[in-house]
Amino acid sequence: MKLPPLVTLCLSLAFAPMLFAATAQDHAALQQKLTKTLGIEITSLTESPVPGLLQAVTSHGIFYVSPDGGKLLQGTMYDLNDGMNNLTESAMAKPRLEKLKPFEDQMLVYKAKNEKHVVTVFTDITCGYCRKLHSQMKDYNDLGITVRYLAYPRSGVPSKVADEMESIWCAKDPQKAMDDAKSGKSVASTTCDADVAAQYRLGVSFGISGTPSLVLEDGTMLPGYLPPEQLNQALSRIN
Incomplete structure (x- = not known):
C-alpha cells in the first residue's frame, strides 16, 4: 500500500535521528578499531570525496578507510575535474589551523x-x-x-x-x-x-x-x- 506523501515525510523525519545515531555509533566503533590497530589518534572520521570511502584525520595525517574498517589507504587524492586540486591537502588545512x-x-x-x-x-x-x-x-x-x-x-x-x-x-x-x-x-x-x-x-x-x-x-x-x-x-x- 502506498502511503500518502505527508505520512511518508513524517516517518522519514521520525527515523532520521535513529539512522544518524547508528552512523555515529558505527563511526565511533571504527575509530576505536583504527586507534587500536594503528596505535594513533583519530581526530575525526567523515565521508571522503569518494562515495563509499571514509576520511580519517589522524595524528599521522589523513587515511582513507572502507566503512567496515577492512581496507585502509594512505596517499594523496586529487580532483581531476578541478585542475588536479589536492583534496587531501585541502582536507588537512582547517585541522592544521585548529x-x-x-x-x-x-x-x-x-x-x-x-x-x-x-x-x-x-x-x-x-x-x-x-x-x-x-x-x-x-x-x-x-x-x-x-x-x-x-x-x-x-x-x-x-x-x-x-x-x-x-x-x-x-x-x-x-x-x-x-x-x-x-x-x-x-x-x-x-x-x-x-x-x-x-x-x-x-x-x-x-x-x-x-x-x-x-x-x-x-x-x-x-x-x-x-x-x-x-x-x-x-x-x-x-x-
Missing part, C-alpha cells in the same frame, strides 16, 4: 612591523635551507611577513638537536639564541617547560617529513624553502 592555536604561546616569533601575512615555520637548527631562510628574516619582515617558529628536530625526540632546540626556547633571549644557532654558534645548555617534543609531534601529525615546512594562513602547507618574494606571492594568492 591544532596550531594551542601552540601560539610557544612560538618563537619574528614579527613584521607592517604585518600583512603570518607564516608558521617548522624548523631545525641543523638544516641548511632553514638557515638560509633565517638569514633572510629581515627581507621576509620587510615584505610584511611575520615568521613564527616551531621546533621540528629532524633527528626526532629525544636527540641532541632536540636538546639544543629546547635550550633556544628556554634561553633568556630566545631570538638571539636562535640567531646564534642558525649562524653555527653554540647555545648555552638550559632547560625549562618548553615542550619541544609536543611541537615535534604536531609536525608529525601535519605530515611533515623535512624542514623547513611552512604553514600558510589558510592552513595549507608548503614543504621546503621559498625566497621572500616567492613566499609573498604565494601568500598574496590566498588572500
Whole structure:
C-alpha cells in the first residue's frame, strides 16, 4: 500500500535521528578499531570525496578507510575535474589551523612591523635551507611577513638537536639564541617547560617529513624553502 506523501515525510523525519545515531555509533566503533590497530589518534572520521570511502584525520595525517574498517589507504587524492586540486591537502588545512592555536604561546616569533601575512615555520637548527631562510628574516619582515617558529628536530625526540632546540626556547633571549644557532654558534645548555617534543609531534601529525615546512594562513602547507618574494606571492594568492 502506498502511503500518502505527508505520512511518508513524517516517518522519514521520525527515523532520521535513529539512522544518524547508528552512523555515529558505527563511526565511533571504527575509530576505536583504527586507534587500536594503528596505535594513533583519530581526530575525526567523515565521508571522503569518494562515495563509499571514509576520511580519517589522524595524528599521522589523513587515511582513507572502507566503512567496515577492512581496507585502509594512505596517499594523496586529487580532483581531476578541478585542475588536479589536492583534496587531501585541502582536507588537512582547517585541522592544521585548529591544532596550531594551542601552540601560539610557544612560538618563537619574528614579527613584521607592517604585518600583512603570518607564516608558521617548522624548523631545525641543523638544516641548511632553514638557515638560509633565517638569514633572510629581515627581507621576509620587510615584505610584511611575520615568521613564527616551531621546533621540528629532524633527528626526532629525544636527540641532541632536540636538546639544543629546547635550550633556544628556554634561553633568556630566545631570538638571539636562535640567531646564534642558525649562524653555527653554540647555545648555552638550559632547560625549562618548553615542550619541544609536543611541537615535534604536531609536525608529525601535519605530515611533515623535512624542514623547513611552512604553514600558510589558510592552513595549507608548503614543504621546503621559498625566497621572500616567492613566499609573498604565494601568500598574496590566498588572500
